[in-house]
Amino acid sequence: MLGTGLVAAFICALLHRIVHRDTFRRYHEVGYAVFLQLGVIFAVLLAFVFNNVWSNYDVASQAIDSECGSLHGVAILSDRLPSPARDAILNDLHAYLTIVIDQEWADMQRRNESRAADAKFQSLWHTVETVNTDLADNQIRGQMLSLLKAVKQDCIR
């Protein structure tokens, strides 16, 4: 950024050494008007683009918050289940979170999608759906599945 500023200042100084001052004066009046109009168009375009990228950034940030909230909800609900079911769900949740942090984040930095994270999420969903629980615990299973559905919807990648 500073470099471009320095280069522009250098070119400006150089131009005034090479080109005669009268040549600049001849185009000054019309150039000023063109500069103002172009400046307004550029400002409007930049404002639209900036608003768009800022909104997307905000959406991504909120999606992460929401996804983490839902996954935490699944963990709390699974803690209310008896041991084999509880352990299976918590272990799958641990595996999914580990893949997201270690692998998916790096993939997203390279603008790629992570199939491993998708596979782990499917595995977590399958475990919650099929794990053996009492009939009384079916309500908890339903709540966990709705939270996982919300995770899937929040998923921005």
Place this chain on the structure above:
Amino acid sequence: MTQGVPGLVWGLLIIFAATLIGCMLVFAAEASTSKAVLVGVFTSSLTLALLTVRVLDFPFESALQLSPRDFNGTLEKVDRLIADGQMHGSKAPE
């Protein structure tokens, strides 16, 4: 999140910025140090604006990237629940 600002819009932004800087260079009538500084500051400001757009365009890379801090926090909570389960042995069915 793999699609950002379209190339056409980037092209327009860069062309407009270059034209504005060019106008300032060519139409600056008086040759002086302050004019050169003004052109330099103007160019730096435009570059900063374009760089900010570039940085915000892809939230998972560059200086303002979103961090996996929330996921780390959730993982810690899950690990704590797993450790609690192992400490207390098998939970009796409720």
